[in-house]
Amino acid sequence: MLSTPKHRLGSRLAFSSRRSLSSSTPVRNVNGDAASAGSQKPVMNRYSRTITQPKTQGASQAMLYATEGVNSDDDFKKAMIGVASVWYEGNPCNRHLLALGQRVKKSITDAGMIGYQFGTVGVSDGISMGTSGMSYSLQSRDLIADQVETAAGGHWLDGLAVIPGCDKNMPGVLIALGRLNRPGLMVYGGTIKPGSCEGAPQLDVVSAFQSYGKYLQDGRTETAERERYNTVRHACPGPGACGGMYTANTMASAAEALGMTLPGDSSFPAEYKEKWDECDSVGPALRNLVEKNILPRDIMTRTAFENAMVLTMILGGSTNAVLHLIAIAHSVGIDLTIDDFQSVSDRVPFIADLKPSGKYVMEDVYKIGGIPVVLHYLLKNKLIDGNTLTVTGKTLGENLERWVHQHGELSMTSQDVIRPLEQPIKSTGHLRILKGNLAPGGAVAKITGKEGLEFTGKARTFDTEDAFVEAVEKGEMKKGEKTVVVLRYLGPKGGPGMPEMLKPTSLIIGAGLSLDVACLTDGRFSGGSHGFCIGHITPEAQVGGPIALVKDGDIIHVDAVKNIIELRVSEEELEKRRKGWKPHPLKVNQGTLYKYVKMVSDASRGCITDA
Known part of the structure; x- marks a missing residue:
């Protein structure tokens, strides 16, 4: 049993205590007339009705009739949901995100809403690294945020499913959700499988980067060149983000701790069935968010950010998490500082034997039960708070209790990816301010x-x-x-x-x-x-x-x-x-x-x- 049973009531407490748009502002019925805020039927078109209901917006309606989603007048009563795929087929992290988005869109349609898919720019760190193209990487975070905000704001979308893959994608889409503060959730594209060649397991893109230094160290011989080439050729075997606890997996894990993804999202590998099954479950989850008007700022609270910082320290996550979590917090009006990271680092150990400094990759985290079992372990040991609201409409603690009931708890005898808290790799956090x-x-x-x-x-x-x-x-x-x-x-x-x-x-x-x-x-x-x-x-x-x-x-x-x-x-x-x-x-x-x-x-x- 979890050590803090309060979380079982947390979703109701958190939801009832916040200010809800549906209860504080008048709503409009399908004819555009004022309706009771306490009406039994949930308002699904809270934003889109601005353009779908008034007779003065006939041109808006004419154009929407020409879209795939609108087939009858009744469709204007439905929620219009944006599906933002950070898609670019020239990058393994993002090449599959268009297809994931189409699967998500179908689940939205099946849930009785209208899905409109759109794309955003994405810059591959791995491809641009070491060149002047890398200047566009961090800038792309804010460009992604601007694009998602612009598409949703300009078209009065009622909610969003955002689908990122590469490093700056996750903070970019989360910043947009924070700014917009409309119902939404994130679906991470998933991690890549590890590569291998000539008996060298667990290769990844960092192996390819390091191969040149080793080639120089080995005297630039024919054998050294063959080893370098084979490493480069086999490091990235398919779609998915870089496999270690690098920035993409760090930020996906942090997003799950924040409550902005469905359980297990961050550790489902890109090519695994569970990732596609997750896409099928997005529609019902988003419908629940829209019906109850659960907003990103209800979820991404100060406590949720503290949970994300703790998980980042535990996992040995990227330094980029400092930049990105501060920026995401800013988007929801929370003042997070570098000193907050040091405070967490002083009290939280580093226990994950993950690349780059360790030997395992994110696929191995999936095999031991995924990020939810790690979070459950932290909750049991009172390092995180289980009472924060999540995109399931339930608390983090409720989600974790359900997960371990289905999958079991984190074993400390059958795996060594995650060490016991009392036997850490480092007794304090690896990120130091x-x-x-x-x-x-x-x-x-x-x-x-x-x-x-x-x-x-x-x-x-x-x-x-x-x-x-x-x-x-x-x-x-x-x-x-x-x-x-x-x-x-x-x-x-x-x-x-x-x-x-x-x-x-x-x-x-x-x-x-x-x-x-x-x-x-x-x-x-x-x-x-x-x-x-x-x-x-x-x-x-x-x-x-x-x-x-x-x-x-x-x-x-x-x-x-x-x-x-x-x-x-x-x-x-x-x-x-x-x-x-x-x-x-x-x-x-x-x-x-x-x-x-x-x-x-x-x-x-x-x-x-x-x-």
Whole structure:
């Protein structure tokens, strides 16, 4: 039995205590006349009736008659539901999302509503990584949010099913749902299967990134080239998002903890029957949300975000979760800060042996019962709150109780993907919020303990990613020499778009330098990065942050226990350098990235664009 039985009443308590649009505002009947807010028949067309009922909106109705969804006058009484597929067939994370959306749309139709499918842009981190195309990655999060908000707002949709796949997709669609605050839920496209070749199991896209560093380490021989090629050729065997606890799986898991997905959503692999079955269940779930007018802001509460942060720490999730959860919280009017993450990290251990630092992938989490059994384990041990409302209309605790009744609890004897709380990989969280004279506005470190808990070394500065890659290719990074690589002018404005440094960290790991080289940046790290990594350094170099003043040979000290990041240069010397510093010209002067540079906030505020 669960340790907090209060959750069994939670859905009713949470629902009855909130302000409901259906009870606080007058509704209209199908003729456009005022109707009693307490009428027995639920209002399904709460938003769409703005264009389907008034005689003054005849042109709107004429155009809707021409759509697939409207076949009779009675159809205008139905809920009109948007089905947003973040679809792009040139990326394994997203190539199947059009088909998933069609399955979801059918379930919506079968549930007596009208489904209208539309697409949004999606940028593949894995494909753009290491190139200037990576500047569009984080920017795509806000573009996705804008597109979903625009489609739903412009067409008066009554609800939404959003279907993301790649890293920035999940926060993008959740931000849109938060802004709109209309009934909606998320269906994650699912994780990819692991690849394998020549006896090397559990390959994934990070294996492909690291293969080049290993090729360099192995002397660029014919054998090394064959191994590199085979790894690249077999790392990604089909559709689905990158397989480890990288950003996509981190954010999908967080969304489930937030209550914005159906149970099990985040751990059903893309090609498994359960993912397609989940699509078939979306229609009834959305109908319930629309009938009861359960809204994203009823679900994504402060407590729900605390649950999501706890799960992220437990799983060893991506540093990007800090950026994204802060931005999602902003969309629902909740002030989440980097300090909140440190507070959770101080009290929650890291217990999941998942890639990138571990050996297992998300498919293995599915095999041991999925994210719900992990959440149930955390609830039993009072690390999360089971009384938060979810898109099922029930509380998180009620959902978890039902799941373990059907699937069983998390076993601590038959699996080692998730360790017992009393035998953690690290006794505190792996995400550390560092502050000091190098990052007075904060920085986010990903320290699992395997790479040590502190690092002191000589700075080696690079203003471009390519310059660092060239230095590694020339063998300038040496084993036994403690080096702190400083990658700068890569922040939200300087990048632009805060590109991820997976290529550099993969070169470091592949070349066997993980204990000799720490990597600091005002950009980001992929969820696939591991080693001694500190990103999100704020203020960034582009606006004159201290990271812009670092010189080769400076001593940098990082302590991930005391949460300090220190440039060991006197304040007098720093002031002298500050006076001599001149800002770099922006890398863009027009187009979508230029607009992004002008609007984006700093990393510690989630890189939001609507503040």
